[in-house]
Amino acid sequence: MLESEQYSRNYLMDFIQYRPLDIEICDVTLRDGEQTPGVAFTKEQKLAIASELDSMGIEVIEAGFPVVSENEKEIVKEIANQGFKSRICCLSRAVKGDVDAALECDVDIVSIFIAMSDLHLKYKYHRSFEEMLHCAKETIEYATDHGLKVRFAAEDSSRTPIERLKQAFKEVETEYKVQYVSLADTVGILNPTTTHYLVSEIFKEINTPICIHCHDDLGMATANTLAAAEAGAKQLHTTVNAIGERAGNAALEEILVALRVQYGIDRYDTTRLTALSRMVSEYSGVIPAVNKAVVGQNAFTHESGIHVAAILEEPRTYELFLPEMVGGKRNLIIGKHTGKKALKGIINSIGFCLEREELCALIEKVKVCTEEKRKSISRDQLERMITQVKQEMKTKEKGEEKLSI
Ligand SMILES: CC(=O)SCCNC(=O)CCNC(=O)[C@H](O)C(C)(C)COP(=O)(O)OP(=O)(O)OC[C@H]1O[C@@H](n2cnc3c(N)ncnc32)[C@H](O)[C@@H]1OP(=O)(O)O
Numbered sequence: 242m243l244e245s246e247q248y249s250r251n252y253l254m255d256f257i258q259y260r261p262l263d264i265e266i267c268d269v270t271l272r273d274g275e276q277t278p279g280v281a282f283t284k285e286q287k288l289a290i291a292s293e294l295d296s297m298g299i300e301v302i303e304a305g306f307p308v309v310s311e312n313e314k315e316i317v318k319e320i321a322n323q324g325f326k327s328r329i330c331c332l333s334r335a336v337k338g339d340v341d342a343a344l345e346c347d348v349d350i351v352s353i354f355i356a357m358s359d360l361h362l363k364y365k366y367h368r369s370f371e372e373m374l375h376c377a378k379e380t381i382e383y384a385t386d387h388g389l390k391v392r393f394a395a396e397d398s399s400r401t402p403i404e405r406l407k408q409a410f411k412e413v414e415t416e417y418k419v420q421y422v423s424l425a426d427t428v429g430i431l432n433p434t435t436t437h438y439l440v441s442e443i444f445k446e447i448n449t450p451i452c453i454h455c456h457d458d459l460g461m462a463t464a465n466t467l468a469a470a471e472a473g474a475k476q477l478h479t480t481v482n483a484i485g486e487r488a489g490n491a492a493l494e495e496i497l498v499a500l501r502v503q504y505g506i507d508r509y510d511t512t513r514l515t516a517l518s519r520m521v522s523e524y525s526g527v528i529p530a531v532n533k534a535v536v537g538q539n540a541f542t543h544e545s546g547i548h549v550a551a552i553l554e555e556p557r558t559y560e561l562f563l564p565e566m567v568g569g570k571r572n573l574i575i576g577k578h579t580g581k582k583a584l585k586g587i588i589n590s591i592g593f594c595l596e597r598e599e600l601c602a603l604i605e606k607v608k609v610c611t612e613e614k615r616k617s618i619s620r621d622q623l624e625r626m627i628t629q630v631k632q633e634m635k636t637k638e639k640g641e642e643k644l645s646i
């Protein structure tokens with residue numbers, strides 16, 4: 242299948258001015274994703290997820306937060322020593338002990354974070370901005386002196402005065418060699434416009450590549466992450482199925498498909514997304530909503546007569562991208578909203594052929610049944626209804642014959 246046949250391109254993108262996206266993905270399913278209340282992946286599960294992310298072409302995997310437990314440290318170390326193409330990163334507070342734990346894990350990058358918002362400084366640390374920045378710098382120095390690459394992450398960036406962020410990033414990039422600075426929308430306060438503004442402001446002043454880490458408290462994490470990419474952010478943070486603290490993070494599956502469909506970035510193997518989503522769903526116990534973009538049960542399920550009739554001719558009439566692109570499957574179902582064309586197409590596809598009158602009788606039955614039971618018709622039910630309709634038609638024909646004799 243030609244790439245151009247797999248999705249409809251948003252031609253309006255041609256009228257928008259934005260700099261070409263120079264991005265990479267850092268998937269944080271194994272760290273922030275695991276912070277979903279009640280979730281704790283086993284070593285085997287984390288390894289399986291990491292292996293899939295690696296096969297998909299994800300550039301950076303945040304494998305965990307080693308200081309959380311001995312077991313977590315062992316798992317991060319094992320992931321870091323798998324020989325994956327993806328670089329492996331882990332989280333650390335501005336605490337030397339956390340960096341020691343990261344060092345034991347053989348990771349490629351350590352993400353050293355501090356919050357610099359008034360709320361966090363006052364109520365969480367009970368320390369001043371200057372004190373926390375000093376603490377971060379000492380920890381960064383310690384990590385780099387021990388040969389670790391560093392990401393300097395500003396937790397709660399979106400509620401931190403922008404001048405304070407600039408000052409901290411500028412001082413850190415001048416005094417140390419950090420690989421990235423990270424902007425975190427920790428409580429999901431941003432929208433695409435404010436995200437664009439924040440990233441643009443930092444991009445103008447800071448030479449270090451910028452990461453964006455968005456939470457979904459207002460349902461905007463994916464949109465905000467893409468707005469950040471348009472403003473110049475390099476590293477986009479995602480989680481599979483958007484799992485993570487509270488309402489979760491930006492969904493990997495949404496970001497990868499959007500990058501492909503909207504921006505033509507097609508280097509990730511999106512055909513593995515559905516299987517990966519099922520895997521994370523099983524391991525985490527968090528099942529995506531049926532109408533979840535890309536991987537929800539209804540993402541390629543159609544019932545409405547007008548839609549199904551058109552899809553039978555050309556699926557792209559009602560599908561932005563084909564299920565094959567994400568390893569999914571189309572599902573045409575029969576229910577209250579089914580029309581004759583759709584019903585005919587579906588029953589033909591399962592080997593039945595009905596006369597027009599039979600079809601009209603069948604659709605009548607379908608509508609009455611689905612409105613009564615308030616759910617769609619299963620394949621078995623449909624086959625039983627077809628047999629019933631055929632019998633009723635025969636009985637009717639016999640009756641008419643008798644009458645005419
Ligand atoms: C935005 C984010 O997602 S941040 C990451 C959140 N993830 C987690 O919390 C992972 C799970 N957490 C844990 O297992 C534990 O909380 C641990 C192992 C990290 C720490 O455990 P404890 O030592 O028992 O500390 P506790 O959780 O009670 O408190 C956190 C401490 O870290 C300090 N701290 C928090 N963030 C930072 C930071 N970025 N830099 C330095 N210190 C920090 C707090 O001020 C507090 O210090 P205090 O003990 O002096 O008051």
Ligand SMILES: O=C(O)CCC(=O)C(=O)O
Pocket residue numbers: 273352354394395396397423424425426427452454456
């Ligand atoms: O910016 C980062 O890399 C991590 C910060 C984070 O997890 C958060 O603030 O939610």
